[in-house]
Amino acid sequence: MSEQSPASGPITDGPADPEHDSTATYALDRSYVASLTRRVLSTNGETHAVSSPIGRAPLAHIPQSSPADVAEAFARARRAQVAWAATSLDQRAAALLRLHDLLLDRQDELIDLVVWESGKARKDAYLEVAHLALTARYYARTAHEHLDPHRVGGMFPVLTRAEVHRVPQGVVGIISPWNYPLSMALCDGIPALLAGNAVVAKPDSQTMLTALLAVQLLDEAGFPPEVWQVVAGPGPEIGGAITAAADYVCFTGSTATGRLIARQCADRLIGCSLELGGKNPMLVLRDADVHRAAEGAVRGVFSNAGQLCVSTERLFVADQVYDRFVDAFVSRTQAMTLGASHDWSVDMGSLVSQAQLDKVTAHVQDAVAKGAHVLTGGRARPDLGPFVHEPTILEGVSADMQCFGEETFGPVVALYRFHSEDEAVERANDGAYGLNASIYTRDAARGRALARRIRCGTVNVNEAYGATFGSLGAPMGGMRESGMGRRQGAEGIRRYTEAQSVATQRLVPIAPLLGMSEETNARVMTVALRLLNKLGRA
Structure with a gap:
């Protein structure tokens, strides 16, 4: 849906509560929205009004699901899963390859919708399309590698034949977040489908339209409509119904909610994968290319306005290059273009909501009140958009400040000097999280050796996060309180299967x-x- 598409409307300063104002000018064509929202399973007549971070323009009234609707979604998915699991792996993989092409063909429509719902920069929205297309192609091309039965050594050579099969879990419940509404809506679910499962998905309320357009593309790619069910509503109201009915749960979100889901799954003895919070460190070593590190830090900290699970929030810089790095980093940050629009020229877009803006503002104000220094940024920019906040670099952050150990999830980073690499590693490992880290050095082998000492699920050398995140064969996930389980790679699809061993004994009994x-x-x-x-x- 490009900006010239008839499905698009003007950016307006719509009312804060468009649900009760019949004069509100909607950003999207009503019939277009209706074509998407009819995929939500909802029978109670309730809706939730959603507005865009771009000028608060009204977007849609999203139908809301009840616990009974969730139960019905699982019933439909279970019926469809039996026939889907009997479909050949080659047919399932072919549907993923068709999805790959559809994502690229419809990228303008997808990008526009992502920007409307999330307020992110257009270039960040494009990366969602690219990541999802990569995911679809990777799993389609490696399907047999991950899922075919394979022989293992039997108890006795020749006499015992043993093989391992991958059996679908059944119906997977997926709860996805708002920060990457396209990629996260499908990237965890399409390997579940490829493995022969059905899915019941609950996208975040703010970004339902993007998720629903993605599901429409699944239909167009040839997936049976019933194998992917969509429900909508607040997590506290229907989240429990999902974990109570699913055979496996995949969740991306806060650590607090992840703990709750883990307990619920444990009670039912079902599996789950949880990608949770992070307070991700970047290490700039004494031999680093300062300008390359500064460029990487800008992307690592401020991509998607910092609303990225793997974004950098702690930046440790060696004494020997600290001043030169800070000069380069601050200069590059100040050169960024900000805004809440569909324009490709915007470097950093908006935060998603007032709640996110309030949290970022509170963290910055708390740090300044307790003695931190703002090197650049530090304030909201309502002149550019209702939830826009400047990219902010802090110095002198101490342990008594909220942003020291708490995840900010916004465009804020704290700078720290270090004197030795042992000290840098110790400080990088400090705290409860362990999602992503990055190291900048001219000696790549030394960087890889140092990476193995950092307690994070992914570590990038001379890149902020894209090297691991874009390498689809490499598992991605967190250690410690950053989660459990992995997406991508073999782990990302085999989590949706049970390993079944079948052994045949010949001639003599054991x-x-x-x-x-x-x-x-x-x-x-x-x-x-x-x-x-x-x-x-x-």
Whole structure:
């Protein structure tokens, strides 16, 4: 949906409560919105009004689901999953390849909708399209590698044939966040579909339209409509119904909610994967290319206005290059263009909501009140958009400040000097989180060695986060309170399956032959075991 599309409308200063104002000028064509929202399973007649971070323009009334609707969604998904699991793996993979092309063909429409709902810069919205297309292509091309039955060594060579099958979990419940409304809406679900599961998804209320357009593309790519059900509503009201009915749960969001979901899944003895919070460090070593590190820091800190789970919030810089790095980093940050619009020229877009703006503002004000210094930024910019906040660099942040250990999830970073690399690693590992880290150095081998000492699920050398996040064969997820389980790679699809071992025994039983005593059988077995060891068998 490009800006010239008839589905688009003007950016307006709509009322704060468009649900009760019939004169509100909507940003999107009503029939277009209706075509998307009819995919939400809702029977109670309730709706939730959503406005854009761009000028508070009204967007839609999203139908709301009840716990009974969630139960019905799972019932429909279960019926559809049986036939879908019987569909050949090649057919499922082919649908993913069609989705890949549809995402690229419809990228303008997708990008426009992402920007309307999230307020992010257009270039950041494009990266969602690219990441999702990469994910679809990767899993389609590697489907047999990850899911085909494979032979393993049997108890006795020739006599025992053993193989491992990947059996679908059944119906997967996916709860996705607002910060990456396209990528996160589907990137965890499409490997679940490829593995033969059905999905019941609950996208965040702020960004439902993007998620619903993505589901429409699934239909166009050839996935049966019933295998992906969509429900909508507040997590406290319907989240429990999802974890109570799912065979596996995938959640991306806060650590507090992740703990709750983990307890609920544990009670039912079902699996879950949780990508949670982070307070991600970047290390700039004494031999780093200062300008390359500064450029990487700008992307690592301010992409998507800092509303990225793997974004950098703590920046540790070696004494030897600290002053030069700070000069370069501040200069590059001050050169950024800000705004809340669909224009490609915007470097950093808006925060998503008043709640996010309030949190960012509170963290900055608390730090300044307790002695931190603002090197650049530090204030909201209502002249550019209702939720726009300047990219902010802080110096002198101490442990008594909120932004020291709490995740800000906004365009704010704290700078720290370090004297030795051991100290830098210790400080990077400080705290409860362990999601992403980055290291800048001219010695890549040294950077990789240092990376292995950092307790994070992903570590990038000479890149902020894109090297690991864009390498689809590499698992991505958190250590410690940053979560459990992994997306991407083999782990990202096999989490949606159960391993089933099937072994066939030939000619002789694994028991004493007819007439043989247990004692004699034990001696024969011992000879056989010694022989297999000498032959180097596993």
